[in-house]
Amino acid sequence: MADVVVDPGVPPDDAQLLRESRLVLLKMRRGWAPQPRRVLSGTRYRAVVAFGAVVLFGLLLGLGGLTRGVGMLLLLLGLPLMIVVFVHNDAPEDEQDEHDRRAYEHLRWYEGRYVLLEDLDESSRRLLARAQRAISTVTAARVNADGLLDDVRNAVMLPAQEWEIARLLAKLSDLRAQHRETVSRGLTPEVEAVAEPLARALDSSEAAVLARVEALERYAANVAEAERAYTAHHQIQELRGRLHRYEELVAETGADASAVPELDRLAQDADRLERALRRSVSSAREAFGYLDPGAP
Known part of the structure; x- marks a missing residue:
């Protein structure tokens, strides 16, 4: 027995997505929506600029030769910190799968045009x-x-x-x-x-x-x-x-x-x-x- 019955008027590709996304549809019925994609906040932007300046300064010092040790130290510290900032910014608020997000963006238009077995x-x-x-x-x-x-x-x-x-x-x-x-x-x-x-x-x-x-x-x-x-x-x-x-x-x-x-x-x-x-x-x-x- 099919878990999702779809209005025949729904385009075939979207109808197939509906049939394959029962768990997402159930969550949507309970009011779930994916968190908005996170953007770089003002604070993080300033942090990235500051770390970028540190890395650049360290690079210049390293090229100068006199303070090569200090420059390399700043470079080695700054690069990992920048990576942490970017990775943390890209990490989702929760562990919601990207497939569910894409499914949600398609399926939210079809409320009333499918019936779940749970209905x-x-x-x-x-x-x-x-x-x-x-x-x-x-x-x-x-x-x-x-x-x-x-x-x-x-x-x-x-x-x-x-x-x-x-x-x-x-x-x-x-x-x-x-x-x-x-x-x-x-x-x-x-x-x-x-x-x-x-x-x-x-x-x-x-x-x-x-x-x-x-x-x-x-x-x-x-x-x-x-x-x-x-x-x-x-x-x-x-x-x-x-x-x-x-x-x-x-x-x-x-x-x-x-x-x-x-x-x-x-x-x-x-x-x-x-x-x-x-x-x-x-x-x-x-x-x-x-x-x-x-x-x-």
């Missing part, structure tokens, strides 16, 4: 998992990859269905949690009269999402049936292509002639499977129509 309550997670299993059944099927179904529309419609289901379940989970918290504190009779129909509205909304998921599952079941027929069809065709070799072997070896009628039935089975495949693909396309309001 869903247990009931909603189960529904989303069912929807995703159904979608995987369709997208992994050879009948889809080989174009027997409307693979182009599937590529558009199925991610849109997954996103819509995840989005609705996130809203439902949030409202349901708030409703339960309010009710758990105890209600006056007047408020109970209002809370009860609101609870029914939540149940009705869940039933509506469930209907979407069940429609996806019916479509997936039809696709699975078409997939079985498609696989059997290919297997029969392979055997049928070698039928003459079987017949030739039986004739040459004087084997049991009763095997020949069994071999002949392969051709009949292939024809029946061809018809079954057409029926199952047709049924899958009809089931698709229930998912796509724009279908004719």
